[in-house]
Each structure stands twice: as C-alpha cells, then as structure tokens.
C-alpha cells in the first residue's frame with residue numbers, strides 16, 4: 001500500500017470516554033430525523049466488502065454472521081457492502097441483479113433486525129463497475145490479445161506475422177514509441193474499460209442501461225425489506241467515473257459539470273420511481289477524486305447541491321480510491337484502486353504525513369455540507385473516538401458520523417460508549433491489515449481480534465484455518 005513519503009507514525013488517541021449520562025445527552029446518541037431518514041443515533045457503519053458471498057453472489061451464512069455482529073452494536077445505520085446490480089458473474093461479490101437473490105437478502109434483513117432489536121436502519125450499497133482484466137503475461141499479450149493496427153505496421157515496417165515476435169523482444173521503453181498509451185497500459189496494468197470508451201457499444205449505451213438496472217435493484221432491495229439504498233457514486237466505479245473531471249464523453253454525459261452529473265441524476269430519478277415514497281434513497285460520492293485532473297471539492301459541492309435539490313435522502317462522503325494512480329499489479333493480478341495516493345486518502349493508515357490519518361475528509365465535507373441545506377451529510381475517514389465524533393457534530397461539519405474500520409475493530413463501540421464503558425473498546429490502530437486482506441479478496445478480519453480464543457465453541461475460521469471470522473462477543 002502507498003504511504004506519504006514523510007512516513008510519520010501517528011499514535012491513535014482515544015478517550016477520555018463519556019459516562020453513561022454524558023453519552024445519553026450527546027449529539028452522537030441523539031436521534032436524527034430528516035424527511036425519510038430517521039435514525040436512533042447519528043452513527044453509521046458504512047459499506048465494507050468482507051468477501052464472504054458465494055462465488056455466484058448469494059448471501060451465505062458467513063455474510064449473515066458478519067452483519068449480525070455489526071447489528072449487535074446497534075449503530076444508527078448499517079450499510080451492506082457494495083452489491084452488484086447486473087446479472088453477470090462477478091466472483092464472490094454480493095449481487096442483487098435478479099429475483100433469485102431475494103431469499104438470501106431477506107434473511108440478511110431479518111438477522112439484522114433481530115440482532116439490533118430493530119434499532120439499526122439497514123441500507124444496501126448498489127454498485128456498477130466496468131470490466132478490468134488481470135495484468136497479462138507479456139507473451140500472452142503480444143501473441144493473443146494485442147490487435148495489430150496500421151500504426152504498428154507503419155512504425156515497425158514488418159509483415160503482420162513478424163510484428164508480434166518483434167514486439168515481444170522489446171523493452172518497455174522501446175515499446176512506448178510503438179504502442180498507444182492504452183495498449184501500453186493493457187500490457188503493464190491489465191485492460192481496463194473506461195466510461196469514455198464510447199467506441200464500444202455497451203459503453204456508449206450506459207446512459208440507457210444503467211437507470212433501469214439501478215431501479216430494478218432498488219426495487220428488489222425494498223422487496224427484501226431494506227430501509228433504503230445507497231447508490232455507489234464513489235471511488236473507482238462506473239458512476240463516480242461519470243462524475244469525474246476525467247469524463248470527456250461527447251454525448252451529453254461528459255465534459256461540463258452539468259453533463260457529468262446528468263446520468264447520476266437520471267439513475268436517482270429512475271430509482272425513485274420504482275420504490276415507495278417512504279423508502280430511503282441516498283448516495284455515496286467523493287468529496288474529491290484526489291488524482292491529477294480529477295474532480296475537485298468545488299465540483300463535489302456542485303454535484304452534492306444537485307443531489308440535494310433533486311431530493312436525495314442523504315449524501316455520504318468518501319474521498320479518492322481511484323484506478324488512475326493505483327500501483328502496478330503483479331502479472332496475473334488485477335489492479336486495485338486503493339494502492340496509490342488517492343487510495344491512501346480513502347483509507348489512510350497510521351503511517352502518514354503531518355496531517356495524519358484522522359479526519360482527512362472533514363474540511364471538504366464541511367464545505368459540501370454548507371452547500372446542501374437540510375440534506376443529511378455523512379462523514380467517514382479515521383474516526384474512532386467519542387470526543388472527536390462529538391466535536392464534528394457539535395460544530396456542524398457533518399450530520400452523521402461513519403465508523404468503518406473502527407466498527408470492524410470493535411462492533412460494540414456504540415453500545416460500549418452508550419453504557420459508559422468506553423475504556424473497554426478495542427481502538428482501531430489504522431494498520432490496514434484488513435484492507436490488505438480486502439485487496440487479496442480474502443475474508444476480511446481485524447488483527448486486533450482474529451487470533452483470539454480460536455478454540456471457543458462455535459468459532460468459525462477463515463479458509464486458511466488461522467483466523468476467526470467475527471469479533472469475539
């Protein structure tokens with residue numbers, strides 16, 4: 001994982017923790033109500049993929065156990081991991097692109113309702129993503145994948161059958177003068193589709209395809225009993241790529257801010273039409289792309305204002321997490337969007353710069369919040385402490401606080417703080433051990449508890465048999 005060059009080690013400080021009375025009277029644990037969004041506290045566990053769905057995208061017992069454990073902590077809201085809206089094989093990513101996924105999703109809703117005593121609102125994050133190929137072996141790329149063009153013929157002045165053999169002998173530096181930038185990228189990082197590849201019919205057609213796909217997925221979420229959906233407009237995926245300043249599509253869906261926000265608004269409208277009036281529909285978006293020539297905080301202010309004006313029920317803010325600056329993957333592996341500087345902004349670790357890993361998203365979020373009127377804004381990134389959360393809420397920099405890794409480190413954070421037992425909390429150290437597991441698509445656990453009491457009755461272990469899958473109770 002990428003780290004800032006300063007390599008300053010930041011100690012995670014937490015406490016003093018509040019007593020029961022102070023917690024009860026805090027802003028964090030006060031109820032929240034804004035149009036459709038009604039929460040019993042201003043706490044939120046954002047989406048985290050744990051890699052526990054079946055190979056064909058169904059809810060498994062491990063998924064039920066994972067969300068049950070978070071629900072026991074009774075946060076105000078829990079967002080189920082990024083869930084694919086298309087009915088296409090997507091590896092062990094949870095899916096909602098067909099009615100056959102409904103029974104599993106219904107069980108998931110039931111488990112969360114029971115474990116949280118009905119206190120936690122349950123949302124599901126809906127995602128679309130474009131195709132990415134693994135980084136190929138050089139011989140496979142030149143012998144099989146590369147399409148020989150007139151440009152190659154012109155530059156090499158060789159018959160077609162010799163061009164592939166010749167390219168295979170060249171170093172990357174020499175290839176730079178022969179291959180196009182996209183061909184070189186396909187060789188060095190794996191072929192990755194972009195929303196700007198409008199010469200491909202299925203990419204040109206995304207503005208027609210996506211609104212009904214998101215709408216049908218949201219309808220299924222409502223049928224399964226969820227309280228609402230979070231449209232995934234963040235990080236490296238399709239909808240965030242439409243919003244990005246790198247989107248230069250010339251069909252009315254790229255270029256200017258108005259055009260870049262057009263499809264996200266059309267998706268929202270299509271979703272709203274398919275669900276009932278009380279069903280919550282919000283989005284997760286970026287406060288900043290954090291890449292060269294990407295969208296800025298000003299752009300995000302504009303998008304958030306459009307989303308607020310159109311009636312989104314919440315705006316959850318993340319930052320970065322892009323493919324453009326991600327590390328080169330190893331041969332046979334796919335590029336992972338959290339391995340470069342923008343990935344660091346998304347999930348900052350304790351080895352950091354002067355600013356450190358905490359609240360990197362606070363100031364941009366506060367700016368965006370000031371533009372969206374009453375639409376609730378959720379802030380994530382390095383928040384683990386009661387006083388820290390309370391300060392953000394009291395100053396009005398956000399309406400709701402998201403705890404991702406801290407909730408993974410201790411799903412009981414919310415209950416412990418409420419009961420005045422903050423000193424019993426396992427505080428996240430921001431080591432990103434969990435995120436490294438995510439990168440390898442291994443079952444995500446936290447190093448603070450995954451080797452603890454492995455012989456306890458009923459403890460389920462990871463595929464390698466070394467780690468427990470959920471936090472001790």
Ligand SMILES: Cc1cc2nc3c(=O)[nH]c(=O)nc-3n(C[C@H](O)[C@H](O)[C@H](O)COP(=O)(O)O)c2cc1C
Nearest residue numbers: 046047048049081082346380381382403404405438
């Ligand atoms: C293992 C793991 C999986 C994640 N999966 C998702 C995801 O599915 N969707 C999403 O929007 N963010 C995802 N995130 C990002 C988190 O929701 C959150 O924005 C980020 O970790 C920063 O918050 P934190 O400092 O409280 O952890 C993931 C983070 C982790 C650690």
Ligand code: SF4
Nearest residue numbers: 428429431432434446
């Ligand atoms: S492994 Fe645990 S301590 Fe480390 S960052 Fe993840 S949640 Fe925090």
